[in-house]
Amino acid sequence: MNYNFFILSKLLSNTRSLLFSGYIAFSLSIICIILKGWQFLELWIYTFLSIILVALHQFVSILVKFDADILDFISKLHLQNINNKQLTEQLDSSLIYFKLMPKNKTGRNWNTRFQGCLKLFKLQIILLVIQYIMLIILIYILLNN
Secondary structure (H helix, E strand, O other): OEEEEEEEHHHHHHHHHHHHHHHHHHHHHHHHHHHHOOOOHHHHHHHHHHHHHHHHHHHHHHHHHHHHHHHHHHHHHHHOOOHHHHHHHHHHHHHHOOOOOOOHHHHOOOHHHHHHHHHHHHHHHHHHHHHHHHHHHHHHHHHHO
């Protein structure tokens, strides 16, 4: 199980490039809109959607990084042969104390938690793909006007 913590923490901690790429797509979108002008209502809507997408991407990136740091910390504690059940209970109580997890999610097994981390990672990739699809659509719209 220790390798699961280690591998997943390394995977999740290497998502900075995804966030950087999202900011590139956002910047290119805004630059295209500024160069074309603000004549069309579609461009205002597009700008609003781009801001929402980049904000969501940033939020998910923070969650993924937080999960990566927790998994890295736990993998290091596993090297010290600390009781897994006790460690999980302490983690749950800390997350509940800071209101980072609802009480009904305590006691979940680690496979469920790993799946949740992977879902966040996949969501971050999906948000990035949506940002680039929107950039391509924007370029198409601007070239046809």
